[in-house]
Amino acid sequence: MVNEKELALINRYALRELTGGEVFVFSVVLCDNEIDRDNERFDISALHTLAKLFLGKSGIFDHSPKAENQTARIFACEVISDDTRMTAAGEAYHALKARAYMLRSEKNAALIAEIEAGIKKEVSVGCAVSEVRCSVCGKNQREGACGHRKGVQADGKRCCHILCKPTDAYEWSFVAVPSQQGAGVSKAYMAQEGGSTMEHILKKLGMEALSGSEVLTLKEYIQRLEKEASCGRAYKSGLEKEVLRLAFAAYPKANCELIKAAVERMELDELREFKRLFDTDEKNFLAGVPQLAKGADTAGRSNTEFKI
């Protein structure tokens, strides 16, 4: 049974006041400072930041972000340490431990039974970090790679990448793993500008609130698009002028206003195609043969062919 203190925390996230009998509460280790199978690890300060970022985040199955798969939510998070256990990097072991709840519903019954029975599940987390540092030279890999390679010895040390300064936490998920593989913690992280990838931010739009860094990233993205759009508009307008010029050259008697209106409505690929056609026409049109050319085959050509 859940205690009063935890129930109060849970009810900060629940849509309606839940009672102790309605919820199933369990602990889950989200990540730690141990070097993982990708030769990466979080630094301890990152774990403390993630403890704040993961509050209220939903847990899903196998990273499928469909609403019906979101079964559990984190309501408390803390960094625990074990001074008797050293990591491969020589630090005391630290882990990010979360308390999560899910509704005791029919849909969740099977999962609750598995968790209660202690069936091993791997937990995988998705988060954004703003720095990825080389353990050998300390260089932030976001500013360019150093000469060291993850998992390879350098200066007597095995190189790994240290994930620092998380900017956002997206999700955590249960991934069923074969028992011989053992339970472990894996992570998916993104180290893009400002943390989140644009794909992730766009997915979030209209669904949930964006974080401060995501808003900044989105702003920069829009500014970049505006710049590119203005280049695009300048290119299109140049193309329109060129098509108009060629059109009037090819059809001097055409109604200027009508052609102008038609050209203004054209899409880029239409403009390109007309330019290509008119270009060919213009070349043929200007490819007159000099009247007095020696040996020129002028038979069958009319005088109108010769242009000055």
Ligand SMILES: [Zn+2]
């Ligand atoms: Zn390095």
